[in-house]
Amino acid sequence: MIPSMTPERVHSYLWSIGREWQGRGTAMELGCWLGASSVPLLAGLIDAKYDLPFWAFDRWRIDTYQVKEAKKQGADLIPGASSKSLYLQNVSGIYENVRAIQGNLPKSLENYDGSPIEICVFDAPKKDPVFTLCMKYLEPLFVPGVTVLGLLDYYSYEKHTGRQAYNLLTPIRFMEKYDDCFTLIKHWPELCSCAFFKYEKPVDWDRSNSVSYGR
Numbered sequence: 001m002i003p004s005m006t007p008e009r010v011h012s013y014l015w016s017i018g019r020e021w022q023g024r025g026t027a028m029e030l031g032c033w034l035g036a037s038s039v040p041l042l043a044g045l046i047d048a049k050y051d052l053p054f055w056a057f058d059r060w061r062i063d064t065y066q067v068k069e070a071k072k073q074g075a076d077l078i079p080g081a082s083s084k085s086l087y088l089q090n091v092s093g094i095y096e097n098v099r100a101i102q103g104n105l106p107k108s109l110e111n112y113d114g115s116p117i118e119i120c121v122f123d124a125p126k127k128d129p130v131f132t133l134c135m136k137y138l139e140p141l142f143v144p145g146v147t148v149l150g151l152l153d154y155y156s157y158e159k160h161t162g163r164q165a166y167n168l169l170t171p172i173r174f175m176e177k178y179d180d181c182f183t184l185i186k187h188w189p190e191l192c193s194c195a196f197f198k199y200e201k202p203v204d205w206d207r208s209n210s211v212s213y214g215r
């Protein structure tokens with residue numbers, strides 16, 4: 001079993017969005033850790049005859065939080081070590097054409113080839129400046145009416161207070177500001193922080209701020 005930071009129900013949903021791949025663009029995940037969320041998405045994509053590279057971005061540097069989370073799930077990780085080979089080991093049995101880009105987001109996105117994106121999962125960008133910079137980089141490649149954007153830390157602000165909660169509200173502020181550009185298609189408010197959106201139309205990056213946020 002791959003140690004995971006997302007619940008089983010989200011894995012099932014990732015599998016289903018993979019299966020609905022329409023052949024309109026690539027699939028990518030930003031923040032893959034050991035592959036627990038990439039694997040079900042890839043399994044669905046394979047069912048849909050996905051034949052493009054799967055783009056995986058992470059710094060893959062094990063920190064103490066990851067050591068603790070893995071330990072709870074019966075795995076021993078070494079702090080400071082690279083986890084890229086573990087990730088590749090976990091996904092390569094499922095799909096061979098994985099482009100695993102190791103480095104810090106958003107800079108590492110410079111390695112992306114610029115193809116249209118059909119499925120985009122964010123499980124690393126959750127605060128600014130990283131969240132907005134990643135969105136600015138990738139949103140022009142989204143396909144209106146097609147692209148699914150998963151924000152796996154969307155409600156994570158609820159577990160925090162003060163400045164930390166304010167920072168983690170970044171994705172919520174973004175979605176409130178651009179609520180005509182994205183439609184919420186799935187979330188599990190009682191279970192976890194994950195939410196999925198359909199991209200409807202291009203973002204006007206010059207739009208001024210809205211004031212209210214939260215759920």
Ligand SMILES: C[S@@+](CC[C@H](N)C(=O)[O-])C[C@H]1O[C@@H](n2cnc3c(N)ncnc32)[C@H](O)[C@@H]1O
Nearest residue numbers: 004005006031033036037058059104105123124
């Ligand atoms: C919550 S974990 C991902 C969990 C995984 N998706 C799962 O469901 O098991 C977040 C991952 O994002 C990576 N990460 C966080 N900030 C990053 C950044 N700025 N650049 C690259 N990777 C980052 C961490 O290394 C970590 O592996």
